[in-house]
Amino acid sequence: MIWFLLLGSIIFLAVLIFLAEEFFNLLFRGYAPFISTKNKVLDEAVKQFHELNLPAGAKIYELGCGKAGFLRRLEKSAKSKYTLIGVEILTTLYLLAKIQLAVVGSKIKLRRKDFLKISLAKGDCFYCYLGQSLTAKLSLKLQKEARPGSYLISNQFHLPGYEPIKEVQVDLTNWLRIYKL
Numbered sequence: 001m002i003w004f005l006l007l008g009s010i011i012f013l014a015v016l017i018f019l020a021e022e023f024f025n026l027l028f029r030g031y032a033p034f035i036s037t038k039n040k041v042l043d044e045a046v047k048q049f050h051e052l053n054l055p056a057g058a059k060i061y062e063l064g065c066g067k068a069g070f071l072r073r074l075e076k077s078a079k080s081k082y083t084l085i086g087v088e089i090l091t092t093l094y095l096l097a098k099i100q101l102a103v104v105g106s107k108i109k110l111r112r113k114d115f116l117k118i119s120l121a122k123g124d125c126f127y128c129y130l131g132q133s134l135t136a137k138l139s140l141k142l143q144k145e146a147r148p149g150s151y152l153i154s155n156q157f158h159l160p161g162y163e164p165i166k167e168v169q170v171d172l173t174n175w176l177r178i179y180k181l
C-alpha cells in the first residue's frame with residue numbers, strides 16, 4: 001500500500017512538473033510543445049538521412065528530441081556509425097527518454113538543454129520538428145554558427161533564409177524539408 005502511494009505521488013509530481021514546464025515554455029518562450037513525429041514520417045526521415053551519405057563518425061542532433069524517436073530509429077539502422085545527440089529542454093521528458101534509452105542499452109547521448117543556448121557548430125546533420133516560429137529562431141542561429149555543408153531535416157516547417165534541396169510529401173498533410181546549410 002505504501003509503495004503504491006509512493007509511486008502514485010511520484011507520477012503525480014512528474015505530471016505536474018511536465019505541465020508547468022510545458023506551460024512556461026509555450027507561453028513565455030514561444031517554444032514548441034511535445035508532439036511525437038508519426039512513425040511513417042520518422043521512417044521516411046531516416047531513409048532521407050541515409051541518402052545524404054554522411055561519413056562514419058558524423059555528429060547527428062535531434063533538436064527538441066522529446067523521446068528521441070528519430071535518433072532511436074537511426075541507431076537501429078546505422079548501429080554505431082554516427083554520434084547521436086538528443087537535446088531536450090523539458091526535464092521530465094529528458095528523464096523519461098534517459099531511462100528508456102538506458103533500458104535498451106542505447107548509446108544516444110541526451111542533453112537537458114535549450115538548443116538555442118548551446119553551440120551547434122559541430123553538427124553534421126540536424127533533425128527537428130518544432131513549429132514555425134521556433135524553426136525561424138533556429139535558422140538565425142544556424143546562419144551564424146552551422147558548419148557550411150551540414151544538413152537539416154525539418155519535419156513540416158520551413159527554415160527561413162535557406163532553400164530546401166529536397167521536399168518530400170510523406171502523406172496528405174506531412175512534409176519533410178531537407179536543407180544544406
Ligand SMILES: C[S@@+](CC[C@H](N)C(=O)[O-])C[C@H]1O[C@@H](n2cnc3c(N)ncnc32)[C@H](O)[C@@H]1O
Pocket residue numbers: 031032033034035036037062063064065066067068069070087088089090093113114115116128129130134155
Ligand atoms: C514537436 S516536439 C518533437 C519531439 C521529437 N523531436 C519528435 O519529432 O518526435 C518538440 C520538442 O522540442 C522541445 N523543445 C522545444 N523548444 C526547445 C528548446 N529551445 N530546446 C530544447 N528542446 C526544446 C519540446 O519540449 C518538445 O519535446
